[in-house]
Each structure stands twice: as structure tokens, then as C-alpha cells.
Amino acid sequence: MAKRIALECSHAISLAVKLANVDVIAAYPITPQTHIVERLSEYVADGELDAEYINVESEHSAMSACIGASAVGARCFTATAGQGLALMHEMLFIAAGNRLPIVMAVANRCLSPNLSIWGDQSDMMASKDCGWIQMYGENAQEVFDLTLQAFRIAEDERVLLPVAVNFDGFYVTHVIESLTVLEQEEVNRFLPPRRKAKYTLHPDNPTTWGPIGLPDIQTELKYQLEKAIQNSKKVIKEVWREYGEISGRYYDVFEPYRLEDAEVAILMMGGHCGTARIAVDRLREKGLKVGLIKLRLFRPFPFEELVEATKHLKALAVVDKAFSPGGFGGPIFSEVRSAFYDLDVKPRIVGFIAGLGGRDIRVDEFMGLAEKVLRGEKIEKNYVFLQVRE
């Protein structure tokens, strides 16, 4: 029987990792990720989880050790944030390109400078092109579920890609919430306790991994990765359906809220969707037709699904907690505009960059930006930094 408990969101991830019976954890401490790996250390120390816990000397080595362990056939987990993810950057591509089903939790944190331990999504967005499947969770329940699902998706022979489960530093990581957790037997039915790896490093079958790729082969290799991550969407949806049947919680590439009759929708990822929902309710009370789309899957990006669900809108207000200096607004904003480019009739798409470096986005700010869009107010360049004090 499923049971309802209260857990800090970080510990919800640790619990999912324990239930997934991982073989190897390699991690380096960084705020606000630490609670995840501290709890895992306790599980291993108490004998509740039979895993090798490698206290690596950097995040670069954390991912490197996971890469080595995963190549031998182990189920591997790591967690990081901000600067740690940036230090791992090089290894992220290799994990994906070598098709290693590593699962990583990212407690999203602002990149330096100035040194900021607080949350935004600039860390993962700077690594968005690394070939990983990337999901964003909002609360303890969601990150618990996404973490378990991540192992199933990553290890599926049709996928074989690493998965990053993102959740906002502090705003989500350090919050205690109630959630329903699966029992070990239920997890075992959903996720086999042992990873089945078809290709591994072993003397019984010597194979060469990571050779030098000359120009006559590299394009095809890169294209294979693109095909693999595009094809993974089908498997992700399949796994979500199956998980729904076990848990009663059904997931999809995004989660709409009061969208059916909406004229304008806010679109964003992560913990601030909770605040945005309150803003939507208040605007509805004022008779304004506003909805919300909580984007869950960033890679592969659900272009078709998003267009289908939002093409009736007058406008989409995309809120990014990251931006590309010198580029065109935030990363989600850019993707959404691309998704709609070929449509003759499409919603107006405007971008708001907010919540940088842990700055809260308040209910009234969400209400304000939605009203601005509803009124059809002109926004130069179609995107704006919402919270800058002049």
C-alpha cells in the first residue's frame, strides 16, 4: 500500500534513489544539493542501501566516476547544482554520447558571479545542449516520482540516455512537503532491482569505448544521439502511463492549469508554478481568462504537444529563470517561439526573465505580467527583464 509521509524535497529524491537500489553514488557537496547526498550517505552507512558511495574530489570526477561505473553496468546516481554542474559540463556530453543511463538530480542554482547559492535555472540551461533528457519538478511528490521514472527511462534499451531531474534550489530543495511514496515491492515491479546492460566493459567480451572519431564518422554519431533523444519521448510517455497505473499519478510533458478557456497562459518550469497558480486563480476571480502551463520536459522539447495545446490562446507569457546574454531572451522563450514559427495564426509570445539568483517571483508580479500581456501592451523585442531595479 502506498503511504503518505512528510519529507524534505531533497530527501524525497534520496528515498527514490534508495528504492531504485542504485549500485554506485559519486557526489561532491555543493549547496543546495547537499541534503540529497547526505541522506544517501546515511542510507549506505546504515546498511539500508547496498551501494558504493564514492566521495569524489570534484563534480567533474563525480560524473567521470559515474561514467566509468555505468560503463561496467552499474546503476549510478549523482546530484549537483550551479557551479558543480558547470564543472561537470564536459562530462555531461560524454555520458550522453556514450549512451550511459546515469541519473542526476540538479538542485538548480544561479551561476557565478557574484557567488550565489540561490536558485534559478541558469545552470542547467547552460548545459541544455548536452544530450541529456531534462525534466523539471515542482514539489516533493513530483521529484520523487520523476527520479524513479528517470531510471526506467534512462535504462530502456530504446533510450539509453542519461536523465537530469531538476528542481529549484531552496524554493523546492529545502521545503518539507507531504507526498505518497511507493513501497519497495511496487518499485521493484516498475523498475527491476538490477539494471540489465547489454553492452558493458568486461574482460569476457573486450570492447573498445571512446575511440578517436575521424570526420568521416562523427556526423553519423552525432545524428544517432539526436535520433535517440527525439525517439525517447515515446518511451517517456509510455513509462509515465505505466507509472500512473501503479501510483495513480499520471504525468505528461507539461501540466495545464485552467487552460481550456484561457486567452492568455503563463508558461514556465519548476517551483514557481505554485505561485503562478495562485496568480491565475486571483486573475480568474477578477474575470480574466488566464491559465498556466507547467512545462515538465525540456529535452526532448515537446514542440508538437505544446503547439496543439496552446494554439487557441491569444498570448503566451513565457517566464524564464535564465537567459542567454546577447541572445534572444530566455531559453524556453526561444524554443516556444520556434515551435510556433510555421503557424499562420499563432498566439503572441512574450518573454519575461525573472527569479534570477534566488529572487522570489511574487503573486502580484505574475498577475502583473499576465495583465500586461492580456492588455496587449507593447513589449520591445518581445521580451523583458521583469524585476530589474533601475
Added chain:
Amino acid sequence: MSEEKYFKTLKDLPKEELFVQGHRACSGCGEAIAVRHIMKAIGPNCIVISPTGCLEVVSSPYPYTSWAVPWYHVAFENAASVASGVEAALKVLMRKGVLEKKKIHVVAIAGDGGTVDIGFQALSGALERGHGFAYICLDNEAYMNTGIQRSGATPYGAWTTTSAVGKAIRGKVQWKKNMPAIVASHGIPYVATACPAYPVDLVNKVKRAVEIEGPAYVHVLTPCVPGWRIPSNISIKVARLAVQTGIFPLYEIKDGKLTLTVKVPKRKHVKEYLKLQGRFAHLTDEEIEKIQERVDRESESLGLGPRA
């Protein structure tokens, strides 16, 4: 050798080649000669991790491979971290019954850049954690793969493409980093130096490194034909002179105790070694004496014989 030898002569080595022909190393490459013997000493029951470098590039142009053992190249700076993961995974998967319980040697074979410079942190971390793996550094004393750039292992005075010889500066102005001593200070059970000119000494040390419990480190001097500016038929001769001059003493440190494995009762003058190599061609007698003085000091502290 301080204890029984695994191999008394090269004839005792297995016939089977595990680093096979067809690789693209230069003729006379000290590294390729060393690796062929190293792999025979390790045997087929292993997983080899190599960082980026000459060895990786010459041995693995897709879809060809010279490796008859499982081999993984990940990146430049992390052979020791990848090996940490491999070792940990083998341990846990054997404990859980997923893999059959047997000793599989985890070996990192890296260059000097990947060891003493960019891979230094990863190696130090892995040694401190005590993973059961052997780390073999093939030291050709510069970044040869990228075109002979200076590394922390490049010796004093040597010309490289980034320690140019000009009017103001004449080659590398710093001394070579003493990596075996740094590794030994981690207190690991086994550290050794070796070179392909003493192949029996080399293979026994490699075998001991993979058989020992816990981390082991073997630092192998491997002459580089283009980088050292030497003809391809003297790389072994040059390696032998490195030992006979006391520039590269051969020893092992087992449980903290240092033993010279190749005695040099009468050390040759360093110029016999330096004069064969184009990378030192610019050195004045004064500069050569400066090197000799340092070698004398180091030789004395190691207990090598006096200069002939």
C-alpha cells in the same frame, strides 16, 4: 627486485599480444614498446582506462582498435576518476552477485600531461580514496600528441614548442615535477619507476602494481622520437642512458620503503644522455653542469653510485 620475480626474462612473458599491431605510433615510439610489454604483464583479465593523449589517438581510430582488452577513453583529465567508478562498480556488482566474483585488474594508462598536470587532482583524489587500481604514467615529458608542448614533466632546459629557445629564454626554465614522490606521499602501498630499456624490471613492477591490494602507481619514462628530437633507432638507448646517468633512477616504494631495483654503481655524466637529443642541443656546458649538480644531489639521496 626486492622480492620474487614474476618474470625472470622476457621469454617468461605470455606470447599473446593484448596491445596489437596496426596502431599508428611513430616508429621507435618508447610508449608503444612499453605498452606492449605492460599489457603482457597485466594479462587479459583487466579493464584499461586511458585519458586523451598519444596512446589513445594512435590506438583507437574508429573503427580500428589495438586493444584486445576492454578499453575506455573518456577525456583528458579524469582517467583516475573513471577508473574509480569502474573499480567501485565491479566491487558492488560482484558483491550483489550480478558479476561473477573474480579479480579484474583496473588499470589506468595515461600520459604525463594527463597525470602530472590536468589529471593531477583526479589522481590525487582516487589515491586518497584508496581504490584498488593501478595507475601507469607513460612519461614522454611533454604534450607530444598536440605537438610537443611543455608539461609539468618536461625537464629543465628542454626545448618544446611552448618553451622555445630564444635569446632571452632558453628552453624550460623550471625543473621537472617529481610525480612519483608526490604520489608516494599519499601513503599508497606501491609506487615504482620504470622504463622500456629495462623491460624485465618494467613488467615485474607492473605485475606487482596490479596484484597488490589498493592503489599502485608506476611512472614509466618513454622516449618520444619527434619530441625529443632523436632518431627512431635509439629510443631504447636514450632510455637506458636516462637510468645510467641517474637522471631517471629505477626504484620501487613498497609500504613506504624505497628500494633501487637497477643499481648504477658508476653514474655516467648527464651530457651522454643530453647530447643525443635535439631538444637539449642548445644547452651550454654551464647549463649542463647545473643539471649534473642537481642529479648528483638527487642520486646521493637515493643511494645511487658516484659519478664515473
